[in-house]
Amino acid sequence: MGSYIREEVRxxxxxxxxxxxxxxxxHEDDTFFGCEVDHIISLKHGGTTEEDNLAYFYVFCNRQKGSDIxxxxxxxxxxxxxxxxRVDKWADHFRLEGxxxxxxxxxxxxxxxxxxFNNGDRI
Structure with missing residues (x-):
């Protein structure tokens, strides 16, 4: 499957x-640029355009991540x-402190x- 993500999947x-x-x-309502659907593991690293490899990213998070894994x-x-x-629990890896x-x-x-995450422009 290619990089195109069908609208219903988005x-x-x-x-x-x-x-x-x-x-x-x-939350997307608390951002200026919103969120977007993209690959968790990029296609160039063997990821697919299936629902289990797609996530909803704040635009800033997605730009910082790029195709990195x-x-x-x-x-x-x-x-x-x-x-x-898709496989990890957020609370196992992070804690919100203020x-x-x-x-x-x-x-x-x-x-x-x-x-x-803790860039001064984001907090």
Missing amino acids: WFVAARAEGLCEYCLV GSILWQTGEFIRFFNP AIIEPLTGIGEVTARILE
């Missing part, structure tokens, strides 16, 4: 997310995959850092 993914970015949990955990030098909203998203795991750490 609607399904947006409804499943209930208007929330599946990464930072900001993970990053290096600075503390260990190990490559760690990003949070995947307006700050605190990572709880390596997955949370690399996701929060690369997607810039």
Whole structure:
């Protein structure tokens, strides 16, 4: 399947997310640019355009993630995959402390850092 995401699939993914970015949990109504449907694992890394590989992203999160699938955990030098909203539970990897998203795991750490959850312009 190609990169084109059918309109009915976009609607399904947006409804499943209930208007929330599946990464930072900001509601689309609380953003200037809104949210969009995109691939969790990009096509160039073997991802598909199926519902289980699509997520609802705040535009800023999606631009920061790009086609990346993970990053290096600075503390260990190990490559760690990003949070995947289809297989991971948000509360296992992050905690909301006021307006700050605190990572709880390596997955949370690399996701929060690369997607810039706590960027001053976003808080």
